[in-house]
Amino acid sequence: MKIFVTVKQVPDTTGKVAVNPDGTLNRASMQAITNPDDLNAVEAALALKEELGCKVVALTMGPGPAEAMLRELLAMGVDEGVLISAREFGGSDTFATSQIIAAAIDTYGVDEDDIIFSGRQAIDGDTAQVGPQIAEKLHLPQVTYAGEIKKECNTLLIRRMLEDGYMTVKVQTPCLITCIKELNTPRYMSVLGIEECFDKPIRVMDYAALKDHPLIDATTIGLKGSPTNIYKSFTPPVKGAGTMIEGSAKESAGKLVSLLAAKHMI
Numbered sequence: 001m002k003i004f005v006t007v008k009q010v011p012d013t014t015g016k017v018a019v020n021p022d023g024t025l026n027r028a029s030m031q032a033i034t035n036p037d038d039l040n041a042v043e044a045a046l047a048l049k050e051e052l053g054c055k056v057v058a059l060t061m062g063p064g065p066a067e068a069m070l071r072e073l074l075a076m077g078v079d080e081g082v083l084i085s086a087r088e089f090g091g092s093d094t095f096a097t098s099q100i101i102a103a104a105i106d107t108y109g110v111d112e113d114d115i116i117f118s119g120r121q122a123i124d125g126d127t128a129q130v131g132p133q134i135a136e137k138l139h140l141p142q143v144t145y146a147g148e149i150k151k152e153c154n155t156l157l158i159r160r161m162l163e164d165g166y167m168t169v170k171v172q173t174p175c176l177i178t179c180i181k182e183l184n185t186p187r188y189m190s191v192l193g194i195e196e197c198f199d200k201p202i203r204v205m206d207y208a209a210l211k212d213h214p215l216i217d218a219t220t221i222g223l224k225g226s227p228t229n230i231y232k233s234f235t236p237p238v239k240g241a242g243t244m245i246e247g248s249a250k251e252s253a254g255k256l257v258s259l260l261a262a263k264h265m266i
Contacts, residue, residue, distance in 0.1 A: 001054040003045040004105055004116045006131065007038040007073065009066045010124040034069050037119025039186035041179040044149055045117050046077045046187065052151065055079045057108070061089060061101055067202055074197035075189035081200070082108065086207035091223030094125070098133030099220045103213040104205050106138060113154055116176040120145060128178070135176035137215060143169050144178040 012031040045056045058073045060066050061084040070081030084104050092100065105116065116138075118131030128144075135142035147166065148159035158169045161180060171177075189197075210216045219225050243259065245252045260266045 001052060001113045001115075002111065003048060003054055003056045004108075004110075004114065005038070005041050005045045005056065005058045005073075005078070006101055006116065006118045006134065007042065007058050007060045007069065008035045008119075008122050008124075009033070009060065009062050009069045010035045010122055032065070032069070034072065035119055035122045035124075037121060037123075037179060037181060039119075040181055040183050041117035041119045041177075042073055042076060042078065043184045043186040044146075044177075044179050045115075047184065048115070048149075048151060049077065049079075057082060059084060059101060059104060061085070061092075061097060061104075070202055071197045072189060074200045074202075075193035076187055077190075077193060079200065081202040082205060083202055084205045084210075088207040088222050091226060092221060093226035093228035094127050094129040094133060095227055096221045096225045098130050098137060099215045099225070100210065101130070102134045102137040103210050103215040105134070106215070107205065107210060107213060110138065110140075110174050112174060114174045115156070116140070116174070118176065118178045120178050120180045131176060131178040138176075140174055140176050141171050142176040142178070143171050146177045146179050147182050149177065149179075149183070 009032050012033045042056075042058065048054060049056050056078045057080045058070055058078045059082040060070060063085060064083075066085070067081070067083055070078075070083060074081055082104060084100060089096075089100055110116075116134065118134070120131075121128035122130075132142055132144060143156075143158045143160055145161050146158045147161035150157040152170075155170050155172050156175065156177065158171060158177065160167045160169050161182060207216075217225070245255045245259075247255065257266065
Protein backbone atom coordinates (compact mmCIF):
# COMPACT_ATOMS: atom_id res chain seq x y z
CA MET A 1 0.00 0.00 0.00
CA LYS A 2 1.19 3.51 -0.87
CA ILE A 3 -0.15 6.92 -0.01
CA PHE A 4 0.56 9.72 -2.48
CA VAL A 5 0.38 13.29 -1.21
CA THR A 6 0.30 16.19 -3.66
CA VAL A 7 1.92 19.34 -2.26
CA LYS A 8 2.65 22.82 -3.57
CA GLN A 9 5.20 25.47 -2.67
CA VAL A 10 3.41 28.80 -2.42
CA PRO A 11 4.27 32.42 -1.48
CA ASP A 12 3.77 33.26 2.18
CA THR A 13 0.74 35.55 1.97
CA THR A 14 0.80 36.31 5.72
CA GLY A 15 3.59 38.81 5.05
CA LYS A 16 3.84 41.61 2.52
CA VAL A 17 2.43 40.55 -0.84
CA ALA A 18 4.53 41.94 -3.70
CA VAL A 19 2.87 42.49 -7.07
CA ASN A 20 4.64 43.13 -10.37
CA PRO A 21 3.56 46.05 -12.63
CA ASP A 22 1.70 43.56 -14.85
CA GLY A 23 -0.41 42.42 -11.90
CA THR A 24 1.32 39.06 -11.34
CA LEU A 25 2.78 38.00 -8.00
CA ASN A 26 6.44 38.82 -7.51
CA ARG A 27 7.26 35.38 -6.13
CA ALA A 28 11.02 36.01 -6.06
CA SER A 29 10.61 38.70 -3.38
CA MET A 30 8.34 36.61 -1.15
CA GLN A 31 9.18 33.75 1.20
CA ALA A 32 8.10 30.33 -0.08
CA ILE A 33 6.27 27.92 2.23
CA THR A 34 4.42 24.62 1.94
CA ASN A 35 0.75 25.21 1.23
CA PRO A 36 -1.02 24.95 4.63
CA ASP A 37 -3.84 22.60 3.56
CA ASP A 38 -1.25 20.30 1.98
CA LEU A 39 0.42 19.92 5.38
CA ASN A 40 -2.88 18.58 6.73
CA ALA A 41 -2.85 16.06 3.87
CA VAL A 42 0.74 15.08 4.77
CA GLU A 43 -0.25 14.60 8.42
CA ALA A 44 -3.22 12.42 7.40
CA ALA A 45 -0.86 10.26 5.33
CA LEU A 46 1.69 9.97 8.15
CA ALA A 47 -1.02 9.03 10.66
CA LEU A 48 -2.12 6.18 8.38
CA LYS A 49 1.52 5.18 7.90
CA GLU A 50 1.91 4.81 11.68
CA GLU A 51 -1.28 2.73 11.81
CA LEU A 52 -0.73 0.53 8.75
CA GLY A 53 3.00 0.65 8.01
CA CYS A 54 2.51 1.89 4.44
CA LYS A 55 4.80 4.01 2.26
CA VAL A 56 4.19 7.76 1.86
CA VAL A 57 5.26 9.52 -1.34
CA ALA A 58 5.04 13.33 -1.64
CA LEU A 59 4.78 14.85 -5.13
CA THR A 60 5.15 18.46 -6.15
CA MET A 61 5.34 20.28 -9.48
CA GLY A 62 7.64 23.27 -9.54
CA PRO A 63 11.14 24.58 -10.14
CA GLY A 64 14.31 23.08 -8.69
CA PRO A 65 14.17 24.99 -5.37
CA ALA A 66 10.96 23.11 -4.49
CA GLU A 67 13.26 20.23 -3.56
CA ALA A 68 13.93 22.02 -0.26
CA MET A 69 10.22 21.75 0.59
CA LEU A 70 10.28 18.04 -0.18
CA ARG A 71 13.27 17.62 2.17
CA GLU A 72 11.24 19.20 4.96
CA LEU A 73 8.44 16.71 4.33
CA LEU A 74 10.95 13.85 4.38
CA ALA A 75 12.11 15.18 7.76
CA MET A 76 8.49 14.95 8.97
CA GLY A 77 8.34 11.26 8.08
CA VAL A 78 7.54 11.04 4.36
CA ASP A 79 9.45 8.16 2.73
CA GLU A 80 10.08 9.51 -0.78
CA GLY A 81 9.73 12.75 -2.70
CA VAL A 82 8.92 13.26 -6.38
CA LEU A 83 9.81 16.57 -8.03
CA ILE A 84 7.96 17.14 -11.30
CA SER A 85 9.95 19.85 -13.02
CA ALA A 86 10.48 20.94 -16.63
CA ARG A 87 10.43 24.14 -18.63
CA GLU A 88 7.63 22.64 -20.74
CA PHE A 89 5.40 22.54 -17.64
CA GLY A 90 5.79 26.27 -16.89
CA GLY A 91 2.68 28.48 -16.99
CA SER A 92 0.27 25.59 -16.41
CA ASP A 93 -3.16 26.44 -15.03
CA THR A 94 -5.15 24.00 -12.88
CA PHE A 95 -6.24 21.93 -15.89
CA ALA A 96 -2.70 21.51 -17.23
CA THR A 97 -1.22 21.02 -13.75
CA SER A 98 -3.64 18.20 -13.00
CA GLN A 99 -2.77 16.59 -16.36
CA ILE A 100 0.92 16.55 -15.44
CA ILE A 101 0.55 15.40 -11.83
CA ALA A 102 -1.93 12.68 -12.83
CA ALA A 103 0.55 11.44 -15.45
CA ALA A 104 3.34 11.39 -12.84
CA ILE A 105 1.24 9.41 -10.35
CA ASP A 106 0.15 6.97 -13.06
CA THR A 107 3.77 6.58 -14.20
CA TYR A 108 4.84 5.87 -10.63
CA GLY A 109 2.09 3.25 -10.41
CA VAL A 110 -1.23 3.12 -8.55
CA ASP A 111 -2.22 -0.15 -6.88
CA GLU A 112 -5.71 -1.21 -5.79
CA ASP A 113 -5.18 -0.27 -2.14
CA ASP A 114 -3.40 3.07 -2.74
CA ILE A 115 -4.69 6.47 -1.62
CA ILE A 116 -4.00 9.98 -2.90
CA PHE A 117 -4.27 12.87 -0.45
CA SER A 118 -4.42 16.52 -1.51
CA GLY A 119 -4.98 19.74 0.36
CA ARG A 120 -8.36 21.37 -0.14
CA GLN A 121 -6.88 24.31 -2.03
CA ALA A 122 -3.73 26.41 -2.40
CA ILE A 123 -3.54 29.86 -0.82
CA ASP A 124 -2.09 31.45 -3.97
CA GLY A 125 -4.98 30.46 -6.24
CA ASP A 126 -7.81 29.30 -3.93
CA THR A 127 -9.41 27.29 -6.75
CA ALA A 128 -9.71 23.86 -5.04
CA GLN A 129 -9.62 22.33 -8.54
CA VAL A 130 -6.36 20.41 -8.93
CA GLY A 131 -7.12 17.54 -6.54
CA PRO A 132 -10.54 16.70 -8.01
CA GLN A 133 -9.19 17.07 -11.55
CA ILE A 134 -6.39 14.58 -10.80
CA ALA A 135 -9.03 12.08 -9.63
CA GLU A 136 -11.09 12.58 -12.78
CA LYS A 137 -8.10 12.09 -15.07
CA LEU A 138 -7.04 8.93 -13.23
CA HIS A 139 -10.67 7.71 -13.22
CA LEU A 140 -10.66 7.41 -9.44
CA PRO A 141 -13.46 8.08 -6.93
CA GLN A 142 -12.95 11.22 -4.87
CA VAL A 143 -14.18 12.71 -1.62
CA THR A 144 -13.54 16.38 -0.88
CA TYR A 145 -13.43 18.41 2.37
CA ALA A 146 -12.45 15.49 4.60
CA GLY A 147 -12.64 16.38 8.29
CA GLU A 148 -12.16 12.83 9.57
CA ILE A 149 -10.69 9.72 7.94
CA LYS A 150 -10.91 6.09 9.07
CA LYS A 151 -9.46 3.09 7.20
CA GLU A 152 -11.61 -0.05 7.10
CA CYS A 153 -10.08 -2.90 5.04
CA ASN A 154 -10.07 -1.65 1.44
CA THR A 155 -12.42 1.25 2.11
CA LEU A 156 -12.18 4.65 3.78
CA LEU A 157 -14.90 6.15 5.95
CA ILE A 158 -14.83 9.91 5.44
CA ARG A 159 -16.61 12.55 7.50
CA ARG A 160 -17.07 15.24 4.88
CA MET A 161 -17.54 18.75 6.28
CA LEU A 162 -20.17 21.02 4.72
CA GLU A 163 -21.17 24.61 5.42
CA ASP A 164 -24.27 23.58 7.35
CA GLY A 165 -23.24 20.19 8.72
CA TYR A 166 -21.46 17.05 7.53
CA MET A 167 -22.00 13.85 5.60
CA THR A 168 -20.38 10.46 6.06
CA VAL A 169 -19.12 8.82 2.87
CA LYS A 170 -17.61 5.36 2.35
CA VAL A 171 -15.23 5.10 -0.60
CA GLN A 172 -13.23 2.18 -1.96
CA THR A 173 -9.53 2.41 -2.74
CA PRO A 174 -7.79 3.49 -4.86
CA CYS A 175 -9.26 6.95 -4.36
CA LEU A 176 -8.40 10.62 -3.88
CA ILE A 177 -9.24 12.59 -0.74
CA THR A 178 -8.90 16.36 -0.27
CA CYS A 179 -8.17 17.46 3.30
CA ILE A 180 -9.18 20.53 5.28
CA LYS A 181 -7.36 22.21 8.17
CA GLU A 182 -9.90 20.92 10.72
CA LEU A 183 -8.79 17.34 9.97
CA ASN A 184 -5.66 17.44 12.14
CA THR A 185 -2.67 19.41 13.39
CA PRO A 186 0.45 18.88 11.24
CA ARG A 187 3.49 17.63 13.12
CA TYR A 188 6.90 19.30 13.20
CA MET A 189 10.07 17.94 11.71
CA SER A 190 11.95 15.76 14.21
CA VAL A 191 15.67 16.04 14.97
CA LEU A 192 16.20 12.48 13.75
CA GLY A 193 14.06 13.21 10.70
CA ILE A 194 16.24 16.21 9.81
CA GLU A 195 19.34 14.03 10.14
CA GLU A 196 17.88 11.33 7.89
CA CYS A 197 16.03 13.43 5.28
CA PHE A 198 19.05 13.72 2.99
CA ASP A 199 19.40 9.93 2.93
CA LYS A 200 15.87 9.53 1.57
CA PRO A 201 15.31 9.56 -2.21
CA ILE A 202 13.89 12.39 -4.30
CA ARG A 203 12.90 11.27 -7.77
CA VAL A 204 12.87 13.89 -10.52
CA MET A 205 10.30 13.52 -13.29
CA ASP A 206 11.04 15.86 -16.19
CA TYR A 207 9.40 16.19 -19.59
CA ALA A 208 11.42 13.29 -21.00
CA ALA A 209 10.15 11.01 -18.22
CA LEU A 210 6.49 11.84 -18.88
CA LYS A 211 6.25 12.82 -22.55
CA ASP A 212 5.08 9.37 -23.68
CA HIS A 213 2.15 9.29 -21.24
CA PRO A 214 -1.28 9.73 -22.92
CA LEU A 215 -2.09 12.74 -20.71
CA ILE A 216 1.04 14.64 -21.77
CA ASP A 217 0.66 16.61 -24.99
CA ALA A 218 1.73 20.06 -26.13
CA THR A 219 -1.94 21.05 -26.27
CA THR A 220 -2.67 20.00 -22.67
CA ILE A 221 0.35 21.17 -20.66
CA GLY A 222 2.18 24.41 -20.01
CA LEU A 223 0.96 27.85 -21.00
CA LYS A 224 -0.24 26.71 -24.44
CA GLY A 225 -2.26 23.87 -22.92
CA SER A 226 -3.93 26.05 -20.29
CA PRO A 227 -7.50 27.09 -21.17
CA THR A 228 -7.59 29.60 -18.30
CA ASN A 229 -6.21 33.04 -19.17
CA ILE A 230 -5.95 35.86 -16.63
CA TYR A 231 -6.91 39.08 -18.37
CA LYS A 232 -5.91 41.33 -15.49
CA SER A 233 -5.10 41.14 -11.79
CA PHE A 234 -4.70 44.10 -9.47
CA THR A 235 -4.46 45.15 -5.85
CA PRO A 236 -7.76 46.67 -4.66
CA PRO A 237 -7.54 50.23 -3.32
CA VAL A 238 -6.92 50.57 0.39
CA LYS A 239 -10.02 51.54 2.33
CA GLY A 240 -9.93 54.70 4.42
CA ALA A 241 -9.60 54.50 8.19
CA GLY A 242 -12.84 54.17 10.11
CA THR A 243 -14.13 56.66 12.65
CA MET A 244 -14.35 55.47 16.26
CA ILE A 245 -17.23 56.83 18.31
CA GLU A 246 -16.84 56.82 22.08
CA GLY A 247 -19.29 57.42 24.87
CA SER A 248 -22.41 55.82 26.25
CA ALA A 249 -24.90 54.10 23.97
CA LYS A 250 -27.12 57.19 23.89
CA GLU A 251 -24.19 59.54 23.26
CA SER A 252 -22.72 57.27 20.55
CA ALA A 253 -26.09 57.06 18.79
CA GLY A 254 -26.39 60.84 18.77
CA LYS A 255 -22.86 61.28 17.39
CA LEU A 256 -23.51 58.65 14.71
CA VAL A 257 -26.70 60.39 13.58
CA SER A 258 -24.84 63.71 13.41
CA LEU A 259 -22.03 62.21 11.31
CA LEU A 260 -24.45 60.55 8.90
CA ALA A 261 -26.47 63.74 8.57
CA ALA A 262 -23.29 65.74 7.83
CA LYS A 263 -22.52 63.35 4.96
CA HIS A 264 -26.13 63.67 3.72
CA MET A 265 -26.66 59.95 4.21
CA ILE A 266 -29.80 60.50 6.30
